[in-house]
Amino acid sequence: MGGIPDSHPRQTSLLARQSLVDAAAEGLLADSAMIAHGRGEAFDYLLGETTSESAMDAIRQAAARLLAAERPVISVNGNTVVLAGKELIRVAAVIGCPIEVNLYYRTPERVSGLLDRLSQQRDAVASEPAPGGWEGDWQEAVGSVVLLGDAADHNLPGLEGPRAKCCREGIGEADVILVPLEDGDRCEALVATGKQVLVVDLNPLSRTAMTATVTIVDEVSRAASELLGEIVSGDCELSEWNNAAALNAALEIISDAAV
Amino acid sequence: MGGIPDSHPRQTSLLARQSLVDAAAEGLLADSAMIAHGRGEAFDYLLGETTSESAMDAIRQAAARLLAAERPVISVNGNTVVLAGKELIRVAAVIGCPIEVNLYYRTPERVSGLLDRLSQQRDAVASEPAPGGWEGDWQEAVGSVVLLGDAADHNLPGLEGPRAKCCREGIGEADVILVPLEDGDRCEALVATGKQVLVVDLNPLSRTAMTATVTIVDEVSRAASELLGEIVSGDCELSEWNNAAALNAALEIISDAAV
Numbered sequence: 001m002g003g004i005p006d007s008h009p010r011q012t013s014l015l016a017r018q019s020l021v022d023a024a025a026e027g028l029l030a031d032s033a034m035i036a037h038g039r040g041e042a043f044d045y046l047l048g049e050t051t052s053e054s055a056m057d058a059i060r061q062a063a064a065r066l067l068a069a070e071r072p073v074i075s076v077n078g079n080t081v082v083l084a085g086k087e088l089i090r091v092a093a094v095i096g097c098p099i100e101v102n103l104y105y106r107t108p109e110r111v112s113g114l115l116d117r118l119s120q121q122r123d124a125v126a127s128e129p130a131p132g133g134w135e136g137d138w139q140e141a142v143g144s145v146v147l148l149g150d151a152a153d154h155n156l157p158g159l160e161g162p163r164a165k166c167c168r169e170g171i172g173e174a175d176v177i178l179v180p181l182e183d184g185d186r187c188e189a190l191v192a193t194g195k196q197v198l199v200v201d202l203n204p205l206s207r208t209a210m211t212a213t214v215t216i217v218d219e220v221s222r223a224a225s226e227l228l229g230e231i232v233s234g235d236c237e238l239s240e241w242n243n244a245a246a247l248n249a250a251l252e253i254i255s256d257a258a259v
Numbered sequence: 260m261g262g263i264p265d266s267h268p269r270q271t272s273l274l275a276r277q278s279l280v281d282a283a284a285e286g287l288l289a290d291s292a293m294i295a296h297g298r299g300e301a302f303d304y305l306l307g308e309t310t311s312e313s314a315m316d317a318i319r320q321a322a323a324r325l326l327a328a329e330r331p332v333i334s335v336n337g338n339t340v341v342l343a344g345k346e347l348i349r350v351a352a353v354i355g356c357p358i359e360v361n362l363y364y365r366t367p368e369r370v371s372g373l374l375d376r377l378s379q380q381r382d383a384v385a386s387e388p389a390p391g392g393w394e395g396d397w398q399e400a401v402g403s404v405v406l407l408g409d410a411a412d413h414n415l416p417g418l419e420g421p422r423a424k425c426c427r428e429g430i431g432e433a434d435v436i437l438v439p440l441e442d443g444d445r446c447e448a449l450v451a452t453g454k455q456v457l458v459v460d461l462n463p464l465s466r467t468a469m470t471a472t473v474t475i476v477d478e479v480s481r482a483a484s485e486l487l488g489e490i491v492s493g494d495c496e497l498s499e500w501n502n503a504a505a506l507n508a509a510l511e512i513i514s515d516a517a518v
């Protein structure tokens with residue numbers, strides 16, 4: 001994407017779009033992935049393309065719950081890997097949790113393609129500096145991040161077909177799941193198992209946003225960066241969480257943008 | 260798309276999406292077409308997926324201006340052909356104007372692919388009944404709709420490269436252009452030529468929406484159906500038009516949806 005100058009005000013947005021176009025050409029994304037991204041772009045535009053105060057509260061809450069979890073897992077789909085894969089590998093390295101490729105439109109080709117991409121991202125992250133403030137052996141921490149998804153040996157109750165499939169070692173036995181960009185049916189099914197479900201969704205009116213335990217109404221790569229910072233600092237505190245209030249705060253921003 | 264039952268509440272939206280996925284697989288759409296559609300879906304969702312009163316006012320005004328034009332033309336891109344091609348052929352047949360395939364990301368393959376698709380749509384429309392209330396030889400009227408775009412022998416001033424290209428016989432000499440789903444730069448360039456530019460855009464904050472002579476804030480296939488009805492009835496009256504007021508009305512709907 002040599003055509004986008006560094007000074008372009010929408011450079012981040014245009015580069016993200018180009019990454020998805022390239023990934024789609026490589027066969028990593030479902031047909032509807034680009035449409036989903038476009039919907040997100042529209043909501044992000046109305047949200048001012050910035051992480052709001054209420055989104056930061058949700059990010060802190062998600063960080064606290066991931067840190068307090070016994071078996072946390074990060075579940076990723078194609079768009080998440082393309083847009084925020086490296087940042088989520090850093091999060092997984094700091095928490096010490098696995099990442100599971102879990103797709104709504106599951107095909108063996110896309111799962112293995114995304115695992116390959118994550119593996120390359122993991123190598124890249126391992127060779128980069130540790131996040132500021134983090135202490136320990138970064139290469140080892142990153143190299144220890146387990147990538148799951150190939151052997152889907154578990155079914156989520158309440159779902160049918162390929163959409164139900166997941167890994168026992170990952171989502172199956174997790175108590176807290178960070179699952180950006182999740183579908184509504186699956187979010188409901190995960191919540192119904194009693195797990196805590198932390199989502200990232202730009203549409204505060206989506207079923208996913210309204211069903212999750214903690215909804216971060218933010219763009220996934222911005223949210224992942226902020227989440228990493230909170231997890232490394234460890235300042236976040238577990239507390240009662242009013243998710244409806246967080247959604248209302250996002251709706252107010254959209255409403256203000258539109259008048 | 261055998262998987263979507265007739266009773267599904269989002270059937271129209273899902274069928275539109277599938278038409279675009281199919282057209283993309285056929286190479287008829289630019290890479291960013293699906294993302295653009297997704298953005299539209301988000302705004303349509305906030306607009307209640309219905310044609311608002313203020314959109315109907317804009318549609319009536321567009322109808323009046325197309326009927327009063329000396330050389331009207333309908334300019335279409337890939338998404339417009341896929342989502343509303345047949346309806347716009349009906350509009351062109353009733354008005355007696357050409358349709359020009361004009362693409363922001365112009366390639367000879369996509370132009371000729373879309374002209375083929377329009378030609379098939381024209382055959383289909385010719386074999387269907389005339390719109391209720393229309394009198395005359397429908398087959399002849401539809402068969403007379405000229406499809407332009409192949410020979411781009413004119414350049415729009417103020418634009419460079421393939422984006423500037425259009426047909427003299429179509430956009431080049433037109434006084435009124437209906438151009439759904441247009442890019443902001445091109446909309447500005449068209450307006451700068453002194454032509455009346457009638458657009459359909461679901462984002463009332465887009466540069467296209469804010470630049471056009473008349474902006475219909477509505478989904479393109481719904482807008483095209485309503486436009487056909489207004490043009491056939493001929494009830495619409497040419498008047499002064501406050502486009503900013505129309506955009507504000509759409510923003511109010513979005514704002515109300517978000518609180």
